[in-house]
Amino acid sequence: xxxxxxxxxxxxxxxxxxxxxxxxxxxxxxxxxxxxxxxxxxxxxxxxxxxxxxxxxxxxxxxxxxxxxxxxxxxxxxxxxxxxxxxxxxxxxxxxxxxxxxxxxxxxxxxxxxxxxxxxxxxxxxxxxxxxxxxxxxxxxxxxxxxxxxxxxxxxxxxxxxxxxxxxxxxxxxxxxxxxxxxxxxxxxxxxxxxxxxxxxxxxxxxxxxxxxxxxxxxxxxxxxxxxxxxxxxxxxxxxxxxxxxxxxxxxxxxxxxxxxxxxxxxxxxxxxxxxxxxxxxxxxxxxxxxxxxxxxxx
Numbered sequence: 001x002x003x004x005x006x007x008x009x010x011x012x013x014x015x016x017x018x019x020x021x022x023x024x025x026x027x028x029x030x031x032x033x034x035x036x037x038x039x040x041x042x043x044x045x046x047x048x049x050x051x052x053x054x055x056x057x058x059x060x061x062x063x064x065x066x067x068x069x070x071x072x073x074x075x076x077x078x079x080x081x082x083x084x085x086x087x088x089x090x091x092x093x094x095x096x097x098x099x100x101x102x103x104x105x106x107x108x109x110x111x112x113x114x115x116x117x118x119x120x121x122x123x124x125x126x127x128x129x130x131x132x133x134x135x136x137x138x139x140x141x142x143x144x145x146x147x148x149x150x151x152x153x154x155x156x157x158x159x160x161x162x163x164x165x166x167x168x169x170x171x172x173x174x175x176x177x178x179x180x181x182x183x184x185x186x187x188x189x190x191x192x193x194x195x196x197x198x199x200x201x202x203x204x205x206x207x208x209x210x211x212x213x214x215x216x217x218x219x220x221x222x223x224x225x226x227x228x229x230x231x232x233x234x235x236x237x238x239x240x241x242x243x244x245x246x247x248x249x250x251x252x253x254x255x256x257x258x259x260x261x262x263x264x265x266x267x268x269x270x271x272x273x274x275x276x277x278x279x280x281x282x283x284x285x286x287x288x289x290x291x292x293x294x295x296x297x298x299x
Contacts, residue, residue, distance in 0.1 A: 010231045011231060011232060013227070013231055014227070014228045014229075014230070014231025014232035014237075015228075015232060015236075015240065017224045017227040017228040018224070018225070018228035018232065018236075018237050018240045018241070019240055021220070021221040021224035021225050021228065022221075022240065022241060022243060022244050022247055023247055024216045024217070024220045024221050024224065025216070025217050025221045025244065025247075026098070026102070026247040026248045026250075026251040027216050027217075027251050027255070028212065028213045028214070028215070028216025028217030028218070028220075028221075029089075029090075029093065029098060029102070029213065029217050029248065029251065030098055030248075030251040030252060030254075030256055031209055031213050031216060031255065032044045032048060032090065032209065032210055032212075032213030032217065033090075033093050033094070033098060033252075033255075033256055034209050034255070034256070035205075035206040035209040035210050035213075036090075036093075036094045038202065038203055038205070038206035039196075039197070039200060039202045039206045039207075039210065040094075040196075040200065041087060041090035041091045041093070041094050042087065042192070042193075042196050043193065043196050043197065043200065043202060043206065043210065044090055044209075044210045045083075045086045045087050045090055045189065046189045046190070046192055046193025046196060046197075046210075047193060047210035047211055047213075047214065048086070048210055048211075048213050048214035048217065048218070049082070049083075049086070049182070049185050049189040049190075049214070050186045050189065050190055050193065050214070051210070051211045051213075051214030051215060051218075051219075052182050052186070052215075052217075052218040052219055053179075053182040053183045053186035054186075055214070055215060055218070055219035056175065056178065056179035056182050056183070056218070056219060056222065057179055057182075057183055059175070059179070059219070059222075059223065060175050060176045060178075060179035061179075062172075062176045062179045062183070064180055064183065067172075067180065070171060071168075071171045071172055071177075072180075074164055074167045074168040074171065074177070075172075075177060075180040075181045075184060076184060077164045078161065078164045078165060078168055078177070078178070078181035079181045079182075079184035079185040079188070080185075081157055081160050081161045081164055082161075082182065082185040083185055083188060083189070084153070084154075085154055085157035085158055085161055088151070088153040088154040088157060089101060089102075089105055089150070089151070089154035091147075091150045092105075092148075092150035092151040092153075092154060094147075095144050095146060095147030095150065096144050096147035096148060096151065097252055097256075097258045097260075098248045098249070098251060098252035098256060098258060099245065099248045099249030099253075099258065099260055099264070099268060100136060100137070100147075100151070100264070101147070101151045101154070101248075102245050102248035102249075103132075103133065103136060103245040103249075103268050104136075104148065104151035104152060104154075105151055105154045105155045105158055106155070106242075106244065106271060106275060107126075107129055107130070107133065107152070107155045107271075108154070108155035108156060108157070108159035108161075108162075109158055109162060109275075110125070110126060110129055110271075110275055110278060111126060111155075111159055112159045112162050113238075113278045113279070114278060117278075117281070119281070121277065121281065122277075122278050122281065125274040125275075125277050125278050126274070128270060128273075128274045129270065129271045129274040129275070131270060132266075132267045132268070132269070132270030132271040132274065133267060133271060134267075135263060135270060136263075136264050136266075136267025136271070137267070138263060165177070165178070168181070175222050175226060178222065182218075225237075238275075238279035239276050239279045239280055241279075242275035242276045242279055243272060245268045245271055245272055246269075246272060249264075249265070249268055
Protein backbone atom coordinates (compact mmCIF):
# COMPACT_ATOMS: atom_id res chain seq x y z
CA UNK A 1 0.00 0.00 0.00
CA UNK A 2 1.43 3.39 -0.99
CA UNK A 3 1.80 6.21 1.58
CA UNK A 4 -0.74 8.28 -0.39
CA UNK A 5 -3.33 5.49 -0.23
CA UNK A 6 -2.69 5.01 3.48
CA UNK A 7 -3.11 8.75 4.10
CA UNK A 8 -6.38 8.80 2.16
CA UNK A 9 -7.71 5.88 4.18
CA UNK A 10 -6.71 7.51 7.45
CA UNK A 11 -8.38 10.74 6.37
CA UNK A 12 -11.54 8.93 5.28
CA UNK A 13 -11.63 6.99 8.55
CA UNK A 14 -11.16 10.17 10.56
CA UNK A 15 -13.90 11.99 8.66
CA UNK A 16 -16.27 9.04 9.14
CA UNK A 17 -15.49 8.87 12.86
CA UNK A 18 -15.99 12.62 13.31
CA UNK A 19 -19.28 12.68 11.43
CA UNK A 20 -20.40 9.54 13.25
CA UNK A 21 -19.72 11.20 16.60
CA UNK A 22 -21.86 14.18 15.66
CA UNK A 23 -24.71 12.01 14.38
CA UNK A 24 -24.54 9.86 17.52
CA UNK A 25 -24.51 12.91 19.77
CA UNK A 26 -27.64 14.50 18.31
CA UNK A 27 -29.45 11.19 17.93
CA UNK A 28 -28.78 10.49 21.59
CA UNK A 29 -30.15 13.89 22.60
CA UNK A 30 -33.31 13.24 20.60
CA UNK A 31 -33.75 9.78 22.14
CA UNK A 32 -33.36 11.30 25.60
CA UNK A 33 -36.00 13.89 24.74
CA UNK A 34 -38.46 11.06 24.08
CA UNK A 35 -38.40 10.34 27.80
CA UNK A 36 -39.12 13.92 28.91
CA UNK A 37 -42.86 13.32 29.12
CA UNK A 38 -42.26 10.33 31.43
CA UNK A 39 -39.40 11.40 33.71
CA UNK A 40 -38.62 14.98 32.71
CA UNK A 41 -35.22 16.48 31.85
CA UNK A 42 -34.05 15.95 35.44
CA UNK A 43 -34.66 12.21 35.29
CA UNK A 44 -33.04 11.92 31.87
CA UNK A 45 -29.93 13.83 32.95
CA UNK A 46 -29.61 11.75 36.15
CA UNK A 47 -29.70 8.43 34.28
CA UNK A 48 -27.52 9.78 31.49
CA UNK A 49 -24.80 10.95 33.88
CA UNK A 50 -24.66 7.61 35.66
CA UNK A 51 -24.56 5.64 32.40
CA UNK A 52 -21.93 7.96 30.91
CA UNK A 53 -19.74 7.69 33.99
CA UNK A 54 -20.01 3.91 34.01
CA UNK A 55 -19.10 3.63 30.32
CA UNK A 56 -16.17 6.05 30.56
CA UNK A 57 -14.90 4.37 33.72
CA UNK A 58 -14.70 1.10 31.79
CA UNK A 59 -13.00 2.75 28.80
CA UNK A 60 -10.54 5.05 30.58
CA UNK A 61 -10.13 3.23 33.92
CA UNK A 62 -9.12 6.37 35.82
CA UNK A 63 -7.32 6.00 39.15
CA UNK A 64 -9.15 8.64 41.16
CA UNK A 65 -7.48 7.77 44.47
CA UNK A 66 -4.02 8.44 43.03
CA UNK A 67 -4.90 11.91 41.73
CA UNK A 68 -3.25 14.95 43.26
CA UNK A 69 -5.15 18.06 44.28
CA UNK A 70 -3.57 19.75 41.24
CA UNK A 71 -5.33 17.18 39.02
CA UNK A 72 -8.51 16.86 41.04
CA UNK A 73 -9.38 20.57 41.22
CA UNK A 74 -10.16 21.07 37.50
CA UNK A 75 -11.96 17.69 37.46
CA UNK A 76 -14.28 18.94 40.21
CA UNK A 77 -14.84 22.17 38.28
CA UNK A 78 -15.59 20.22 35.11
CA UNK A 79 -18.05 18.01 36.98
CA UNK A 80 -19.93 21.13 38.09
CA UNK A 81 -19.90 22.46 34.52
CA UNK A 82 -21.26 19.11 33.28
CA UNK A 83 -24.24 19.44 35.59
CA UNK A 84 -25.08 23.01 34.58
CA UNK A 85 -24.51 22.38 30.87
CA UNK A 86 -26.56 19.20 30.65
CA UNK A 87 -29.57 20.19 32.74
CA UNK A 88 -29.82 23.63 31.10
CA UNK A 89 -29.56 22.19 27.58
CA UNK A 90 -32.08 19.41 28.19
CA UNK A 91 -34.50 21.78 29.89
CA UNK A 92 -34.11 24.10 26.87
CA UNK A 93 -34.75 21.21 24.46
CA UNK A 94 -37.91 20.40 26.39
CA UNK A 95 -39.17 23.97 25.95
CA UNK A 96 -37.94 25.16 22.54
CA UNK A 97 -36.95 22.02 20.63
CA UNK A 98 -33.69 20.27 19.80
CA UNK A 99 -32.63 22.24 16.72
CA UNK A 100 -33.10 25.68 18.26
CA UNK A 101 -31.52 24.73 21.61
CA UNK A 102 -28.39 23.19 20.06
CA UNK A 103 -27.97 26.10 17.62
CA UNK A 104 -28.02 28.65 20.45
CA UNK A 105 -25.68 26.45 22.50
CA UNK A 106 -23.14 26.58 19.67
CA UNK A 107 -22.60 30.27 20.40
CA UNK A 108 -20.47 29.13 23.35
CA UNK A 109 -17.55 27.50 21.51
CA UNK A 110 -17.80 30.07 18.73
CA UNK A 111 -17.34 32.86 21.25
CA UNK A 112 -14.29 31.12 22.74
CA UNK A 113 -12.73 30.71 19.30
CA UNK A 114 -13.35 34.34 18.40
CA UNK A 115 -12.02 35.60 21.75
CA UNK A 116 -8.81 33.65 21.20
CA UNK A 117 -8.16 35.16 17.75
CA UNK A 118 -9.69 38.66 17.81
CA UNK A 119 -9.44 38.80 14.01
CA UNK A 120 -11.89 41.22 12.33
CA UNK A 121 -13.45 38.41 10.25
CA UNK A 122 -13.92 36.28 13.36
CA UNK A 123 -15.58 39.16 15.17
CA UNK A 124 -17.82 39.60 12.15
CA UNK A 125 -18.68 35.90 12.36
CA UNK A 126 -19.79 36.11 15.98
CA UNK A 127 -21.96 39.09 15.00
CA UNK A 128 -23.33 37.06 12.10
CA UNK A 129 -24.05 34.12 14.40
CA UNK A 130 -25.93 36.45 16.71
CA UNK A 131 -27.99 37.64 13.74
CA UNK A 132 -28.59 34.01 12.80
CA UNK A 133 -29.92 33.24 16.27
CA UNK A 134 -32.10 36.36 16.11
CA UNK A 135 -33.55 35.17 12.81
CA UNK A 136 -34.01 31.69 14.25
CA UNK A 137 -35.68 32.85 17.45
CA UNK A 138 -37.69 35.76 15.93
CA UNK A 139 -38.26 37.37 19.36
CA UNK A 140 -41.87 38.29 20.07
CA UNK A 141 -44.21 38.45 23.07
CA UNK A 142 -45.01 34.77 22.49
CA UNK A 143 -41.37 33.62 22.46
CA UNK A 144 -40.33 31.15 25.15
CA UNK A 145 -37.83 33.45 26.83
CA UNK A 146 -37.09 30.94 29.60
CA UNK A 147 -36.23 28.27 27.04
CA UNK A 148 -33.99 30.68 25.13
CA UNK A 149 -32.34 31.74 28.39
CA UNK A 150 -31.65 28.12 29.32
CA UNK A 151 -30.04 27.53 25.91
CA UNK A 152 -27.86 30.62 26.42
CA UNK A 153 -26.89 29.27 29.86
CA UNK A 154 -25.89 26.00 28.16
CA UNK A 155 -23.81 28.02 25.66
CA UNK A 156 -22.05 29.81 28.50
CA UNK A 157 -21.43 26.50 30.27
CA UNK A 158 -19.97 25.04 27.07
CA UNK A 159 -17.58 27.97 26.79
CA UNK A 160 -16.48 27.47 30.41
CA UNK A 161 -16.26 23.73 29.74
CA UNK A 162 -13.73 24.33 26.96
CA UNK A 163 -11.50 26.46 29.17
CA UNK A 164 -11.67 24.08 32.16
CA UNK A 165 -11.25 20.99 30.01
CA UNK A 166 -8.09 22.39 28.42
CA UNK A 167 -6.60 22.80 31.88
CA UNK A 168 -7.65 19.29 32.87
CA UNK A 169 -6.37 17.84 29.59
CA UNK A 170 -2.92 19.21 30.36
CA UNK A 171 -2.91 17.33 33.68
CA UNK A 172 -4.52 14.00 32.72
CA UNK A 173 -4.03 12.12 29.43
CA UNK A 174 -6.65 11.17 26.84
CA UNK A 175 -10.21 11.04 28.13
CA UNK A 176 -9.14 10.15 31.66
CA UNK A 177 -9.90 13.66 32.89
CA UNK A 178 -13.36 13.59 31.31
CA UNK A 179 -13.97 10.16 32.85
CA UNK A 180 -13.02 11.44 36.31
CA UNK A 181 -15.27 14.48 35.93
CA UNK A 182 -18.14 12.27 34.72
CA UNK A 183 -17.75 9.98 37.73
CA UNK A 184 -17.75 12.94 40.11
CA UNK A 185 -20.81 14.38 38.38
CA UNK A 186 -22.58 11.03 38.56
CA UNK A 187 -21.88 10.98 42.31
CA UNK A 188 -23.98 14.13 42.59
CA UNK A 189 -26.70 13.07 40.15
CA UNK A 190 -27.22 9.54 41.49
CA UNK A 191 -28.89 10.70 44.75
CA UNK A 192 -30.75 13.43 42.88
CA UNK A 193 -32.06 10.80 40.47
CA UNK A 194 -33.00 8.46 43.30
CA UNK A 195 -35.03 11.16 45.04
CA UNK A 196 -36.57 12.27 41.74
CA UNK A 197 -37.66 8.74 40.87
CA UNK A 198 -39.13 8.21 44.33
CA UNK A 199 -41.37 11.21 43.63
CA UNK A 200 -41.84 10.36 39.93
CA UNK A 201 -41.77 6.55 39.55
CA UNK A 202 -40.19 5.81 36.16
CA UNK A 203 -41.16 3.19 33.60
CA UNK A 204 -38.65 0.73 32.19
CA UNK A 205 -39.04 2.38 28.78
CA UNK A 206 -38.12 5.80 30.16
CA UNK A 207 -35.02 4.44 31.92
CA UNK A 208 -33.99 2.60 28.76
CA UNK A 209 -34.36 5.73 26.62
CA UNK A 210 -32.29 7.79 29.07
CA UNK A 211 -29.62 5.06 29.18
CA UNK A 212 -29.41 4.96 25.39
CA UNK A 213 -29.09 8.75 25.48
CA UNK A 214 -26.08 8.42 27.78
CA UNK A 215 -24.37 5.95 25.46
CA UNK A 216 -25.13 7.75 22.20
CA UNK A 217 -24.67 11.33 23.41
CA UNK A 218 -21.49 10.82 25.44
CA UNK A 219 -19.68 7.47 25.61
CA UNK A 220 -19.72 6.70 21.88
CA UNK A 221 -18.92 10.26 20.67
CA UNK A 222 -15.95 10.48 23.05
CA UNK A 223 -14.49 7.26 21.68
CA UNK A 224 -15.08 8.30 18.06
CA UNK A 225 -13.58 11.74 18.70
CA UNK A 226 -10.35 10.16 19.95
CA UNK A 227 -10.15 8.10 16.74
CA UNK A 228 -10.96 11.10 14.55
CA UNK A 229 -8.38 13.45 16.04
CA UNK A 230 -5.68 10.85 15.53
CA UNK A 231 -6.43 10.87 11.82
CA UNK A 232 -7.49 14.40 10.84
CA UNK A 233 -6.36 17.94 11.82
CA UNK A 234 -8.25 19.54 14.70
CA UNK A 235 -9.35 22.42 12.44
CA UNK A 236 -11.03 20.06 10.00
CA UNK A 237 -12.59 18.25 12.96
CA UNK A 238 -14.03 21.55 14.15
CA UNK A 239 -15.46 22.31 10.73
CA UNK A 240 -17.26 18.96 10.66
CA UNK A 241 -18.52 19.52 14.20
CA UNK A 242 -20.08 22.79 13.04
CA UNK A 243 -22.84 20.85 11.29
CA UNK A 244 -24.24 19.77 14.67
CA UNK A 245 -27.10 22.32 14.63
CA UNK A 246 -28.25 20.91 11.27
CA UNK A 247 -27.98 17.35 12.58
CA UNK A 248 -29.90 18.37 15.70
CA UNK A 249 -32.68 19.88 13.59
CA UNK A 250 -32.85 16.70 11.48
CA UNK A 251 -32.88 14.49 14.58
CA UNK A 252 -35.63 16.65 16.04
CA UNK A 253 -37.63 16.28 12.83
CA UNK A 254 -37.15 12.54 12.30
CA UNK A 255 -37.28 11.32 15.91
CA UNK A 256 -39.32 13.95 17.73
CA UNK A 257 -41.47 15.31 14.89
CA UNK A 258 -40.26 18.87 15.54
CA UNK A 259 -40.66 20.76 12.27
CA UNK A 260 -38.87 24.02 11.43
CA UNK A 261 -39.97 26.86 9.20
CA UNK A 262 -37.91 28.26 6.35
CA UNK A 263 -36.92 31.22 8.55
CA UNK A 264 -35.67 28.86 11.26
CA UNK A 265 -33.62 26.85 8.76
CA UNK A 266 -32.14 30.14 7.50
CA UNK A 267 -31.10 31.07 11.04
CA UNK A 268 -29.46 27.67 11.57
CA UNK A 269 -27.65 27.99 8.24
CA UNK A 270 -26.23 31.40 9.19
CA UNK A 271 -24.89 30.06 12.51
CA UNK A 272 -23.38 26.99 10.81
CA UNK A 273 -21.65 29.11 8.15
CA UNK A 274 -20.19 31.42 10.80
CA UNK A 275 -18.86 28.40 12.72
CA UNK A 276 -17.33 26.93 9.57
CA UNK A 277 -15.60 30.21 8.65
CA UNK A 278 -14.00 30.52 12.09
CA UNK A 279 -12.83 26.89 12.25
CA UNK A 280 -11.64 26.95 8.64
CA UNK A 281 -9.44 29.98 9.43
CA UNK A 282 -7.90 28.06 12.31
CA UNK A 283 -7.33 25.09 10.00
CA UNK A 284 -5.54 27.23 7.43
CA UNK A 285 -3.34 28.75 10.11
CA UNK A 286 -2.59 25.21 11.37
CA UNK A 287 -2.88 26.09 15.02
CA UNK A 288 -2.72 23.26 17.56
CA UNK A 289 -6.24 21.99 18.03
CA UNK A 290 -8.13 21.46 21.28
CA UNK A 291 -8.90 18.09 22.76
CA UNK A 292 -11.88 16.14 21.45
CA UNK A 293 -14.13 17.21 24.27
CA UNK A 294 -13.38 20.86 23.52
CA UNK A 295 -15.33 20.57 20.29
CA UNK A 296 -18.01 18.03 21.07
CA UNK A 297 -19.47 18.27 24.48
CA UNK A 298 -21.41 15.60 26.36
CA UNK A 299 -24.84 17.01 25.51
